Amino acid sequence: MKDPSVALLQGSLDLVVLKTLTWQPMHGFGIARWIQRLTESALQVEEGSLYPALYRLENQGLIKAEWRLTENNRRAKYYRLTPGGRRRLAEETASWERFAAAIGKVLGATEQPA
């Protein structure tokens, strides 16, 4: 269970959660499933660790929670992105891409250090 999966870092989990909510409000279980499906389980998220992240994001005002009924008529807590959350996502995405590009350059380097 070690190799192909990657332990997700705290900051990255926030980023993933924010991204997940860009399309529509979702409940915690839904978010967990979506991440699992999209990454084909490459990102090993312990489902429970998702919730503290959600609560923290809510306390920071980046997402907002409300109770709604599911299609099956069950009560569930739905999270949606606030405008602040959307802004944060854009910033984080940009800085993540810069970081990834930089690491990529280093790892793909052919030149020997002088």
Add this chain to the structure above:
Amino acid sequence: MSYQDSERIPESRIQAWRRYLRFWRSNADADVADELRFHLESAAAELIAQGMTPEAARAQALQRFGDLTAIARTLRTLSHEQERAMEWRDRFETMQSDLRFAMRQLRKAPGFTIVAMLTLALGIGANSAIFSVVDAVLLRPLPYAHADRLLNLKERNGANDTDGMFVAFGNYADWAQRVHAFDSFAASRWNGFTLTGAGDPRYLQALRVNAGYWKTLQIPPSLGRYFSAREDAPGAPHVVVISHRLWRDSFGGDSAIIGRSIALSGVPYTVIGVASPRYSLPRVDAWTPLALTTSELAEHGDHELTVVGLLRESVTSEQAVAELTKVETELAQQYPHKYFDGGIIAKPLRESIVGPVRLLLLILFGAVALVLLIACLNVANLQLARAAVRRKEIAVRNALGAGRGRIIAQLLTENLVLALGGGVLGIGVAAFGVRFLVRNNPLGVPRLEGATLDAPVLLFALLVAVGCGVGCGMLPAFRASRLDLQQVLRDGARTDSATLRNRLRATLVVCQISLAMMLLVGAGLLVRSALLLQHVPPGFDSRNLLVTDIGLPGSRYPNDSAAAARFDEILHNVSSLPGVASAALVSRMPIVGGGGDCNFRRDGAASEGASFNAQFRVATPSFFETLRLPILRGRNFSSIDAAGAPRVAVINRRFAKKLFGDEDAIGHRITCNDPASKNAFWLTVIAISGDVHADGLSSDIRDQVYSALGQSPQYELSLVVRGAVPVLTVAPGIRRTVASLDPLLPLGGLQTVDEAIGSSLAVPRFTSQLLSALGVLGLILAVIGIYGVIAFFVAQRTHEIGIRMALGADTSRVLDLVLRQGVMLAAIGIAIGTAASLMLTRTLDNLLYGITARDPLTFVAVAMLLALVSLIASFVPARRASRVDPLAALRDS
């Protein structure tokens, strides 16, 4: 927390009910549980759909979830944090909107706002100013390192002695050796020097102090060092520590002063240090070593030293005083008849400095507090009047769902805004007041110069402002919030609540009047006492008299005859100046300077017989003529009363009566030594003089013994000059005359005797003026209050008055109706005020001269003043009422 055996729980009714409750008060813990349960149940359902058994599915779901208990705990903590943050945000938002609302309301009523704010500003400002003085003088610790361990120590002379005597040299030396409860003693005595060689010759106030002085009253020097025990010995090289002020003013703050030699009364002294500027009490220019000589150390009857003891750390002041008293008692047995009885009078040093002004400051504080109270009542009254106008507005808000609490909160916010605005203005008033008080310091209050608007004072002003805001807002707010909605909205203009509010407002006005009465009675008593004082005859003619001190330094006047010759010359030359009617020399001028005390006995009295305290003065023959102090019987001093001739004395009439009763005093002898002793120093009474208020007009007559200068050589004398022309114009001539005889002699403390009397009356005058100002302020505020209530009464009764007039009541009946209201309020207020004043003014007793604190004239005058002013205040609205047009009044309603 375990969900292992939980079935899929349907949304039960109970849960739905709980959701409903959550609408009112969210239940964070239940929310967390619900959310997690939903997750686990969904996950399990998914697995069951894939064909797992329900048990296996639940186990799998739980395993994939991770540590359920820990996560649930984290989530609960996080959601509580969130909730608290929300609550604060809510509260803050409510406050903000209340604040905005209050500002809007106040802007809508600018007249009310300005009057209320100014009223509060005066009250808060006066209180803050006096508080800053009280703080600086009474509350702040002394600047010394161990201020709380310092005791001022005096010797008691007789069981009735509460002030105590200064300490005799020999006794102090014995204390220092034999008493162990103190770390050290500071011993000091006054000394005067003439500083020459640094600008004009200058008279210096100096203290001779022991080396322990610096250890006891510890503040590090600004420059150089203080002197040591080795330098505090007879014959040691002359050293001096100068004050920070003298260093700055006469030596330009030059640090090269250390080690320099300066001339004090013609003798060179080496400056070894500049004292810290915090040595501000008493005001001293220089300190030289006390250096007690062997003969001084053997002296137990000459009480000259001010002594302060520094308690050992672990010793209480009771223990220390007990030990000291034991030693003192032994000394008293060893040296009888030396003006101490073995008792010790010990006071904390701060108490001994500020004690005399404490009562005065507390009275002032009480007076400004009364003014503030009146101001607050006024604002409350204005608010009640406004509430009447705003009833509709409040009723509407109430109908729209604002609860009573919200309405009270809003009204209180409005008051707080008012009071804080008043507070800010009040700090301006206080700044002005403090500057005025510090600059004038007419009371001669010690440590007053430290009064500033510092943090404690600003905090005090803030607290007072908030207190006023809440205090004077509470009543109107509660009253206004307790409205009968429907009644108001139905527009019952004249309801029970209107009369209720009237009664409340009337009560407030009665309080104001009685408070104003207390203030005015206090002020009236002080004014009357000050007036009486001004007209007390001092016992001599104080007009057009000039007095100045001349001290001959021992270094240049080595013996008595040299000094006597120089004084003779000075007196002779000054007497013959044009414009001088007569001149005299006296050891201490009555009123201007104190007097040395002595306990006298008459001839034939036993050693243990009754003795009588009197001041002892040495004077030239011209003294009585110059002061126009009458000699009632007997002969004046003359040139035959010289050294070697029998010693003679003039005593005042009252003293003659005390000593000799109906016997003729002239020819009898008196002494202030032990009559049995061979060496007793006897004086023969040659004349009886008039009585004088030698300690100032506010003090009783002091008994006097005058002795002839020719028989008691002096080095320091006061020159008294009566002018034939306005005496101040002669002053330059006197200066020149003295300078022509000895250019190094300064004239100290040159002033007219009337000036000296004036400054001795400054305290009662200033107190009475300040209290009068506060009294007038209180009166004005109370008058505004009466006016407001009567005007409101008239406004409310316009309809009724209209009917009365339509039914034939004439103008005078209407006037009468309205005036009666005002007079009633004033009468009740005055009655209560009189009772309260009778209780309160007793605190003034010690400050009054010539009247008691229950002086009927003052009480009656103040009561009449208040009644008159109340009548005038109600007359204005009464006239308006009497001019009501009945038709218009009836139509309006």
